[in-house]
């Protein structure tokens with residue numbers, strides 16, 4: 001899994017078109033979304049993650065929680081992003097991993113939104129620009 005974490009004044013998105021034949025079903029409300037004062041986490045789930053998705057979820061949540069506490073972010077935006085890797089996991093595995101990350105972050109008390117999976121989306125992001133505002137992490141399951 002590859003993650004790009006951007007501490008932002010806001011992230012907002014708007015769904016445009018389907019990027020997959022069968023994207024995640026969404027409500028009209030989910031076609032647009034915005035969070036202010038947010039840690040935006042762009043995630044590419046990778047083929048290697050398919051060997052142990054649950055372990056990768058645990059590791060990702062720990063990394064996100066660690067960065068959130070460093071930058072004092074209480075809101076997280078989980079954003080499916082297929083452009084951080086050339087070895088992408090299958091969509092069904094990727095969606096399941098992203099859903100579990102969202103769920104576990106909520107269990108830990110964060111306010112969380114997750115951008116819809118399998119769509120082309122317009123988005124606006126305002127990076128805060130401080131030294132920890134742009135970070136990346138690579139997560140792999142144990143052998």
Ligand SMILES: Nc1ncnc2c1ncn2[C@@H]1O[C@H](COS(=O)(=O)NC(=O)[C@@H](N)CO)[C@@H](O)[C@H]1O
Pocket residue numbers: 019020043044045046080081082088089090091094116117118119120
């Ligand atoms: N492994 C993955 N990790 C994260 N997001 C993914 C992954 N696979 C698919 N997606 C989601 O599905 C969308 C399209 O994925 S994609 O791999 O780019 N595929 C396409 O764009 C197809 N139109 C042509 O391959 C992405 O924008 C993202 O929302």
